[in-house]
Amino acid sequence: MYDEEDLDEIREARESWEAETRDPVIDRFGERKERFATVSNHEVEDIYTPADVADIDYDEDLGFPGEFPYTRGPYATMYRGRTWTMRQFAGFGTAQETNERFHYLIEHGQTGLSTAFDMPSLMGKDSDDPLSDGEVGKEGVAVDTLRDMEVLFDGIDIADVTTSFTINPSAPVIFAMYVALADQRGVPREEIDGTLQNDMLKEFIAQKEWVIPPEPSLKLVTDTVEFAAEETPKFSPISISGYHIREAGSTAVQELAFTLADGFAYVEDAVERGLEVDEFAPQLSFFFNSHNSIFEEVAKFRAGRRIYARVMEEWYGASRPESKRMKFHTQTAGQSLTAQQPLNNVVRVTIQALAGVLGGTQSLHTNSYDEALALPGEEAVRVALRTQQIIAEESGAADVIDPLGGSFFVESLTDEVEAETMAYIEEIREMGDGSVRDGVLEGIQQGYFHREIQDASYEYQERVEQGEEVVVGVNKYAMDEDTRPDLLHVSEEVQERQLSRLDSVKAERDDEAVEEALDAVREAVEAEENVMPALVDAVKAYATMGEIMQVFEAQYGQYRETVGLV
Structure with a gap:
């Protein structure tokens, strides 16, 4: 977006600014941190200029909203x-x-x-x-x-x-x-x-x-x-x-x-x-x-x-x-x-x-x-x-x-x-x-x-x-008093109500239809077919989440993580 002559002038101007304007202020007052970085530890400069984006091609890299490559x-x-x-x-x-x-x-x-x-x-x-x-x-x-x-x-x-x-x-x-x-x-x-x-x-x-x-x-x-x-x-x-x-x-x-x-x-x-x-x-x-x-x-x-x-x-x-x-x-x-x-x-x-x-x-x-x-x-x-x-x-x-x-x-x-x-x-x-x-x-x-x-x-x-990353209220500006708000509490009665609804569904549904639907899921899994049509039929018969997932477990087994993290 800038020609090389412009960029050279900007680079020279930045060096002049650093030496004549910035550095004397730093020498006198210092900076509040030795190193400035993002949460992900990307170090950031104090100022950016066109020289930092000299390789960008506007059409290829940015373009306009709704157009390739959709950057904007x-x-x-x-x-x-x-x-x-x-x-x-x-x-x-x-x-x-x-x-x-x-x-x-x-x-x-x-x-x-x-x-x-x-x-x-x-x-x-x-x-x-x-x-x-x-x-x-x-x-x-x-x-x-x-x-x-x-x-x-x-x-x-x-x-x-x-x-x-x-x-x-x-x-x-x-x-x-x-x-x-x-x-x-x-x-x-x-x-x-x-x-x-x-x-x-x-x-x-x-x-x-x-x-x-x-x-x-x-x-x-x-x-x-x-x-x-x-x-x-x-x-x-x-x-x-x-x-x-x-x-x-x-x-x-x-x-x-x-x-x-x-x-x-x-x-x-x-x-x-x-x-x-x-x-x-x-x-x-x-x-x-x-x-x-x-x-x-x-x-x-x-x-x-x-x-x-x-x-x-x-x-x-x-x-x-x-x-x-x-x-x-x-x-x-x-x-x-x-x-x-x-x-x-x-x-x-x-x-x-x-x-x-x-x-x-x-x-x-x-x-x-x-x-x-x-x-x-x-x-x-x-x-x-x-x-x-x-x-x-x-x-x-x-x-x-x-x-x-x-x-x-x-x-x-x-x-x-x-x-x-x-x-x-x-x-x-x-x-x-x-x-x-x-x-x-x-x-x-x-x-x-x-x-x-x-x-x-x-x-x-x-x-x-180490205090290099500040978390306000935790490792800086902490307080001793309890500042907790009122919290939502989920009652133990929830489980009782849910179990009651599940019992009712199981009592009212057609068990034979459920078994047929689960068999259809099992057959789709074994045949390596798309299981979604069979799943839709199974839930319409009021097969439960657990009953359907057990079909997958029986066919594929349970996963156990074995990798070490060393």
Whole structure:
């Protein structure tokens, strides 16, 4: 963007400024830190100039919003057309309690629903399983059968709302329940809209919720991708999730690199299945964390769009613009929330949410200030939602597309994040002898991802303990008095109510029809066919989550992690 003569003049002027203006001030007053860096430990200079972005080609590297390589945004008008979807995470107790929270959020202006499930549901266990005792409804809503799904969306028009389901090992069963609910209500399958997290590779890398081994888990994910391409074209069958990789302690670059690698692995598996990339790629979506270093997060989002567009086109032959747009949901950083002085979390969440908006997110969840202590209460949820609404309506951040585009600092950092991310992706691809999918599976087996994240997490914690990384209210500006707010408490009666509903379903259903439906699932698994049609039939017969998941376990076995982290 500048010719070499201009750049030389700028470099000379900077050297003069350093010697004549900056250095005397530093000599007299010093600087408040010896080293300045982002949360992910990217060292930052004191000032950036055109010389730091001398290699950028505007057309090839930036372009315009809605045009390749989508660095400046996936859509032409972005928030000037409509704001991002405000999607607050909700789920606790029984389906009835969560349904009431859904209605509360909709009444207060939420534009999309996001469902949290309890641990038994996440792990494919029924509420009456002995392993579920004490966990039913505690960290999310309990869903055992289609009956729970019916109650969960009572009074909510699923043809008129987008719904996200944060669930992984048992995600195909939940997807089947939602499709069955649409069929039951007469809503055309092609009209239902939402997102299924369903990212099993991320589970083996970071979050550690699994049932069956990686390869068959990947097969089930591809089943949902194929089914969605044919039956539910508006629904994203997978949300490729960096959020949990970052929550496990990764850097921003690791989060982006490992998430994109997972995404490319799913693409390769679907293509090997025989699907055309342009047939399913438009339905893929991503899910990222937004942490405290606002400019690093913006750079991460912009670099991610550029990498995705180029790789999808060059490696996988995507031709449709929709196949090359990286669309993503953002959630503010749960790991940054502190139990000490929890109201400080309102400020953290605001900064992180603003980073997501400045980075061009398509939907956003803002954490509640009390989430380091318990499931969020109603007041905390309302403040979290109002935070998004204030950013959208009052800050002006939604009025300009890519407002930080052209910043010497942000463009330089975007290039840096892109280069480091691609280095990781190429390393993973090399582990798979040219296949990203095989490289990811090999990396899981070898413990590669675990070690990379573990090392980054350890280094960050060292910086916190040494005071190099400040956490306000924890290692600086701490207080002795208790500042805890009133917290939401999930009663033990929840489990009793859920067990009563499950007993009623089992008593009322046609047991013979259930057995026939489960046999059909078993036959589909054994024949290596797409299991989704059989799952939809099984949940319509009111087969339970646990009964269906036991079919998968019987065929594929349970997964036990064996890698060492040394």
